[in-house]
Amino acid sequence: xxxxxADRKGAGDLADNNDALSKKxxxxxxxxxxxxxxxxxxxxxxxxxxxxxxQASFFSALDEEAxxxxxxxxxPEEMAGLFENLGGEEDEYQDVLSEMSPDYAADxxxxxxxxxxxxxxxxxxxxxxxxxLTIMDKEAANEIKDLLHYxxxxxxxxxxxxxxxxxxxxxxxxxxxxLKKEAPRAETIYYVYVIDEEKKLVGVISLRDLIVNDDDNMxxxxxxxxxxxxxxxxDQEEVARKMRDYNFLALPVIDxxxxxxxxxxxxxxxxxxxxxxxxxxxxxxxxxxLDGMDRNPFSAAKKRLPWLVILLFLGMFTASLIGxxxxxxxxVAILAVFIxxxxxxxxxxxxxxxxxxxxxxxxxxxxxESKWNIILREAGTGFITGLTCGILVTFVVYFWQGDxxxxxxxxxxxxxxxxxxxxxGSLVPLFMHKMKIDPAVASGPFITxxxxxxxxxxxxxxxxxxxxxxxx
Amino acid sequence: xxxxxADRKGAGDLADNNDALSKKxxxxxxxxxxxxxxxxxxxxxxxxxxxxxxQASFFSALDEEAxxxxxxxxxPEEMAGLFENLGGEEDEYQDVLSEMSPDYAADxxxxxxxxxxxxxxxxxxxxxxxxxLTIMDKEAANEIKDLLHYxxxxxxxxxxxxxxxxxxxxxxxxxxxxLKKEAPRAETIYYVYVIDEEKKLVGVISLRDLIVNDDDNMxxxxxxxxxxxxxxxxDQEEVARKMRDYNFLALPVIDxxxxxxxxxxxxxxxxxxxxxxxxxxxxxxxxxxLDGMDRNPFSAAKKRLPWLVILLFLGMFTASLIGxxxxxxxxVAILAVFIxxxxxxxxxxxxxxxxxxxxxxxxxxxxxESKWNIILREAGTGFITGLTCGILVTFVVYFWQGDxxxxxxxxxxxxxxxxxxxxxGSLVPLFMHKMKIDPAVASGPFITxxxxxxxxxxxxxxxxxxxxxxxx
Numbered sequence: 001x002x003x004x005x006a007d008r009k010g011a012g013d014l015a016d017n018n019d020a021l022s023k024k025x026x027x028x029x030x031x032x033x034x035x036x037x038x039x040x041x042x043x044x045x046x047x048x049x050x051x052x053x054x055q056a057s058f059f060s061a062l063d064e065e066a067x068x069x070x071x072x073x074x075x076p077e078e079m080a081g082l083f084e085n086l087g088g089e090e091d092e093y094q095d096v097l098s099e100m101s102p103d104y105a106a107d108x109x110x111x112x113x114x115x116x117x118x119x120x121x122x123x124x125x126x127x128x129x130x131x132x133l134t135i136m137d138k139e140a141a142n143e144i145k146d147l148l149h150y151x152x153x154x155x156x157x158x159x160x161x162x163x164x165x166x167x168x169x170x171x172x173x174x175x176x177x178x179l180k181k182e183a184p185r186a187e188t189i190y191y192v193y194v195i196d197e198e199k200k201l202v203g204v205i206s207l208r209d210l211i212v213n214d215d216d217n218m219x220x221x222x223x224x225x226x227x228x229x230x231x232x233x234x235d236q237e238e239v240a241r242k243m244r245d246y247n248f249l250a251l252p253v254i255d256x257x258x259x260x261x262x263x264x265x266x267x268x269x270x271x272x273x274x275x276x277x278x279x280x281x282x283x284x285x286x287x288x289x290l291d292g293m294d295r296n297p298f299s300a301a302k303k304r305l306p307w308l309v310i311l312l313f314l315g316m317f318t319a320s321l322i323g324x325x326x327x328x329x330x331x332v333a334i335l336a337v338f339i340x341x342x343x344x345x346x347x348x349x350x351x352x353x354x355x356x357x358x359x360x361x362x363x364x365x366x367x368x369e370s371k372w373n374i375i376l377r378e379a380g381t382g383f384i385t386g387l388t389c390g391i392l393v394t395f396v397v398y399f400w401q402g403d404x405x406x407x408x409x410x411x412x413x414x415x416x417x418x419x420x421x422x423x424x425g426s427l428v429p430l431f432m433h434k435m436k437i438d439p440a441v442a443s444g445p446f447i448t449x450x451x452x453x454x455x456x457x458x459x460x461x462x463x464x465x466x467x468x469x470x471x472x
Numbered sequence: 473x474x475x476x477x478a479d480r481k482g483a484g485d486l487a488d489n490n491d492a493l494s495k496k497x498x499x500x501x502x503x504x505x506x507x508x509x510x511x512x513x514x515x516x517x518x519x520x521x522x523x524x525x526x527q528a529s530f531f532s533a534l535d536e537e538a539x540x541x542x543x544x545x546x547x548p549e550e551m552a553g554l555f556e557n558l559g560g561e562e563d564e565y566q567d568v569l570s571e572m573s574p575d576y577a578a579d580x581x582x583x584x585x586x587x588x589x590x591x592x593x594x595x596x597x598x599x600x601x602x603x604x605l606t607i608m609d610k611e612a613a614n615e616i617k618d619l620l621h622y623x624x625x626x627x628x629x630x631x632x633x634x635x636x637x638x639x640x641x642x643x644x645x646x647x648x649x650x651l652k653k654e655a656p657r658a659e660t661i662y663y664v665y666v667i668d669e670e671k672k673l674v675g676v677i678s679l680r681d682l683i684v685n686d687d688d689n690m691x692x693x694x695x696x697x698x699x700x701x702x703x704x705x706x707d708q709e710e711v712a713r714k715m716r717d718y719n720f721l722a723l724p725v726i727d728x729x730x731x732x733x734x735x736x737x738x739x740x741x742x743x744x745x746x747x748x749x750x751x752x753x754x755x756x757x758x759x760x761x762l763d764g765m766d767r768n769p770f771s772a773a774k775k776r777l778p779w780l781v782i783l784l785f786l787g788m789f790t791a792s793l794i795g796x797x798x799x800x801x802x803x804v805a806i807l808a809v810f811i812x813x814x815x816x817x818x819x820x821x822x823x824x825x826x827x828x829x830x831x832x833x834x835x836x837x838x839x840x841e842s843k844w845n846i847i848l849r850e851a852g853t854g855f856i857t858g859l860t861c862g863i864l865v866t867f868v869v870y871f872w873q874g875d876x877x878x879x880x881x882x883x884x885x886x887x888x889x890x891x892x893x894x895x896x897g898s899l900v901p902l903f904m905h906k907m908k909i910d911p912a913v914a915s916g917p918f919i920t921x922x923x924x925x926x927x928x929x930x931x932x933x934x935x936x937x938x939x940x941x942x943x944x
Contacts, residue, residue: 049698053717085717176683183684190662190679190721207662207679211648212655226521244746245525245557247739249662249721266738267719270745274716277749278831284756285827285916286820297852304824305857308890311820312861315813316868322809329808333801336808337794340924341787343812347819348758348783348917352776355757359750380769385777389784396788418780444757444916445820452812 031058035066040073048078056085060092064099071100076107083108084116093123106132110140113187115160115268118147147262155239156232158272159253159262162187165195168202168220172210175219179210188265191250194223201227201252201260229254232261236272237362243269280358284351286311286445307445314449318456325460328467334401335463338410339456341393345414346421346455347448349385353378353425354447361433374426382422390415405469413462417455424451503530507538512545520550528557532564536571543572548579555580556588565595578604582612585659587632587740590619619734627711628704630744631725631734634659637667640674640692644682647691651682660737663722666695673699673724673732701726704733708744709834715741752830756823758783758917779917786921790928797932800939806873807935810882811928813865817886818893818927819920821857825850825897826919833905846898854894862887877941885931892930893923 027046034043047055059070059082071079086092097105097120109117109132121129121144129148133141143161150156164182166175175192183189192210194203203223213222229252230239243251243266251269253262286307322329322339329336360366366374394411398404425447499518506515519527531542531554543551558564569577569592581589581604593601593616601620605613615633622628636654638647647664655661664682666675675695685694701724702711715723715738723741725734758779794801794811801808832838838846866883870876897919 051698051700051718053719180683183680189683207683208655211652211661211679226523228523244739244742246523247525249738266721266742267716270716270738270742273742273745273749277745277753281749281753281756281827281831284753285823297849297856300828300849300853301856301860304821304853305860307824308817308820308857308861309864312813312817312864312886313868315816316865316872318816319809319813320872322812323806326805326809329805333798333805333808334795336801336805336811337791337798339808339811340794340815340928341784341791343815344787344790344819344921344924345780345784347816347920348780349776351757351916352779355753356772359753377769377772381772381776384769384773385780388773388777389780392781392784393788396785400788400792414784444823448819449816452816456812 028058032066035062035069035073038069043073047074052081053085055082060086067096067099071104076104077111079104079108080111083120084112093120097124097128102131102135106135107137109144110137113160113162114140114143114147115158115187115262117144118157121148122152150232153236154232155230155234155236155251155253155264156261158236158239158268159232159264160187160268161262163191163193163250163252163260163263164189165193165199165260166219167196168194168218168223170219171215172213172217172219172222173215175205176210176215179207188250188263191248191263193227193252193260193263194219195260199260200258201229201254203227204252227252230264231256237276239264240269240272240276244273276362280362283358284355284444311445311449314446315452318449318452321453321456322460325464328460328464332463332467334406335460338397338413338459342410342413342417342455342459343452345389346417346451349382349418350421350425350447350451351444353381353422354429354444357426357429361429366430371430374430375423378422378426379419382419385422386415386418389418405466409463409466410459413455413459416458416462417451420454420458421451424454500530500533504538507534507541507545510541515545519546524553525557527554532558539568539571543576548576549583551576551580552583555592556584565592569596569600574603574607578607579609581616582609585632585634586612586615586619587630587659587734587736589616590629593620594624622704625708626704627702627706627708627723627725627736628733630708630711630740631704631736632659632740633734635722635724635732635735636661636664637671637732638664638691639668640666640690640695642691643687644685644689644691644694645687647677648682648687651679660722660735663720663735665699665724665732665735666691667732671732672730673701673726675699676724699724702736703728709748711736712741712744712748716745748834752834755830756827756916783917783921786918787924790921790924793925793928794932797936800932800936804935804939806878807932810869810885810931814882814885814889814927814931815924817861818889818923821854821890822893822897822919822923823916825853825894826901826916829898829901833901838902843902846902847895850894850898851891854891857894858887858890861890877938881935881938882931885927885934888930888934889923889927892926896923896926 030046031043033039034046047058050058059067062070074082083093083096086096100108109120112120117140121132124132133145136144147156147159147161150159162185164179164186166178179189179192190207192205192207193201194205196202203220203225204227205219205223209222209224228242228246228248230242232253232255239251242248243264248266250263250265252260253264255261357366390411392411393414394404394407397407397410401407428447428450503515503518505511506518519530522530531539534542546554555565555568558568572580581592584592589612593604596604605617608616619628619631619633622631634657636651636658638650651661651664662679664677664679665673666677668674675692675697676699677691677695681694681696700714700718700720702714704725704727711723714720715736720738722735722737724732725736727733829838862883864883865886866876866879869879869882873879900919900922
């Protein structure tokens with residue numbers, strides 16, 4: 001039987017959510033009927049008209065039996081575009097590949113843009129990768145092998161080799177001729193890169209310039225020779241920043257000698273930005289990985305538990321610290337009332353400072369500043385917020401408990417805590433960044449717990465020292 | 473005297489950070505000397521070669537005297553590209569505009585792409601906008617006025633009207649002719665939109681297709697007629713999602729009748745993504761606005777204090793709740809020791825759940841799910857994490873304090889707290905989203921504080937009920 005699988009709702013929703021115009025894109029029923037009737041021509045006619053993203057949405061919602069028919073109806077080459085647009089779910093590549101015959105899969109992988117094929121292969125285990133590379137088209141396999149060498153999160157790992165390169169000593173007419181010939185296999189034709197005999201990058205020319213300028217002009221006259229490029233080992237976040245600042249649609253990637261190795265297109269950069277934003281965000285929240293919605297509580301709990309257990313033990317440490325002040329607490333139980341307030345304020349101000357620091361590291365703004373500048377500014381910020389909140393709390397506690405000394409004790413604790421917590425929130429991630437330790441360690445909950453400890457030491461330290469003055 | 477202003481370091485760093493190839497881009501000294509010597513031709517020759525982003529970086533680092541010379545050396549039209557690339561600092565547009573003569577400024581604004589001019593005008597006050605629009609080029613002023621009507625954060629507010637539109641009944645040759653003619657004023661020439669006599673959008677054709685296909689083909693044959701478009705009132709985040717999914721370089725914007733109103737280019741979408749990511753991030757951290765690094769502690773404190781003061785009062789409320797259990801605390805002071813642990817765990821798990829929910833709302837994943845599904849999943853996740861942490865903590869406290877009942881009390885409190893806090897973390901933002909309340913209210917610190925309160929009620933509630941069993 002041919003029906004939409006477990007995800008039937010998904011595809012339906014998609015159609016509902018779309019606006020008037022794009023609703024036309026996607027006639028699920030028509031396609032399903034064609035599949036059911038084994039009407040190859042009807043299916044192909046409708047299906048190949050779809051944007052690959054829509055093809056992938058439709059395909060993802062099918063059950064295995066229906067998917068097997070699709071492999072039959074659609075050539076590996078036609079499947080390549082669809083397959084690039086799968087992803088999302090963790091093991092989707094793996095599952096779909098295992099349904100295809102190895103030859104079909106290898107053929108499809110050869111027909112994908114090299115960078116997309118690399119993305120897929122990076123999700124598979126080494127044996128699988130090796131076996132696909134063996135049966136794949138030689139040329140494609142070699143391109144992919146080269147790209148697989150680059151370290152993750154570098155420019156090299158997200159670039160593709162399907163660019164158009166020309167030499168400077170030719171007319172625009174002849175450049176356009178090359179461009180038309182190469183267009184079908186190039187990932188973008190909107191930038192053409194100019195290289196010398198040694199394959200060194202010497203210039204770039206946009207299709208816009210090619211079209212606007214006279215056909216008899218020389219490329220060397222029209223090309224832009226101050227090319228902004230990325231080094232192959234450069235961090236992908238840095239590449240994204242360049243792309244954003246310069247509004248490029250593609251960026252060339254070079255080695256130390258200036259040889260052109262590949263290009264990175266703007267759609268890949270959008271994916272990088274998504275990834276990096278979600279990464280910073282998960283760090284702040286203390287979750288291992290935010291990608292994709294979890295379908296069941298077990299996988300959700302698996303992602304959240306590691307941090308929670310670490311924080312539990314840090315929390316036990318905090319508890320043991322308070323335990324040392326049990327005598328103070330026994331005498332003045334009212335002190336306990338303000339523990340969550342003080343620890344909470346320390347946590348909040350620390351998270352704020354952390355967020356600013358992580359963001360500053362991400363945008364590169366912080367690296368331009370001197371260390372002392374940052375420390376002074378954060379200490380100043382802590383001083384101002386601490387003074388404001390400290391004075392406020394002193395009066396509130398005074399009016400509530402009628403005890404000015406208690407008010408002052410809480411107020412001074414808040415004041416000191418906010419200064420130290422603000423500094424900790426910004427300096428810990430900066431220090432980790434400088435030490436090249438993965439700043440994921442300095443996540444929100446971690447900083448919060450550190451600041452809990454600091455705030456409690458300050459509060460009980462002050463309280464124990466001046467206990468004699470407390471009226472209760 | 474003509475020197476680099478306070479930001480001298482900035483520009484220098486920029487040059488240092490760049491890699492070998494792009495270092496060539498930027499000869500600060502050469503440009504400064506030309507400015508100093510009042511060598512108009514020398515300055516223009518070097519300066520106009522630069523990418524507008526580099527021009528803006530150089531310009532931002534100048535002092536006022538030097539900037540005044542630049543206005544003199546560079547025409548308003550040439551200034552337009554530079555000006556679009558300023559931004560970043562809050563009042564930079566304002567400052568620079570006030571240095572220019574009104575005519576120069578108006579002329580420059582007319583020469584910017586309409587969407588960029590709108591971005592600038594949105595930063596100014598209404599009187600200023602009106603006065604610039606009066607002296608501006610009529611046609612440009614009208615385009616801008618139309619765009620200013622759209623609500624912020626909608627597709628309409630970020631679109632531009634400088635697109636190329638053609639009719640379907642012509643050959644590719646004639647379409648290419650129009651394209652070449654319109655290229656200088658169009659923001660992108662890589663997509664050409666096909667409209668009917670009523671200006672309704674009927675198709676799209678990429679420059680790639682125009683070039684690859686035979687010149688004698690009809691546009692109607694080659695064009696793609698299942699256009700994905702955005703509605704003018706659509707949220708910019710939704711537009712960004714479409715652009716990312718479909719890998720487009722531009723997206724047309726239409727009204728309810730399907731008339732083509734404008735286009736949104738991928739570089740604007742990158743800015744939107746940056747903005748939205750930073751927005752979600754600031755919410756989680758409880759900071760008003762994370763854009764740009766603050767130079768001094770006062771502006772930093774101004775952004776952080778509002779939340780801190782709100783949280784201070786919420787914290788006082790928490791304190792007053794504990795105050796009600798003072799009697800319990802007086803009898804069993806050891807209870808106080810575990811307050812930060814329990815409140816901290818509630819805060820952490822709530823922040824995790826919040827992050828997942830906010831992200832799910834942003835990606836649209838959550839809207840596909842049923843309410844009950846979400847509640848069940850989150851309750852299940854809380855149950856699993858609560859059970860694990862609860863059992864762990866029971867044993868740790870038992871071994872540490874030698875008191876199994878105390879251990880069980882803390883363990884059961886953690887168990888209940890984690891379930892409730894996980895639910896609160898995910899349901900509060902979902903509820904706000906459904907109620908169309910700005911989910912900024914459900915920021916990280918807010919959820920943390922709510923969960924502090926819940927956790928303390930649970931803990932002291934259980935403790936007070938079973939106090940008789942506590943050995944100390």
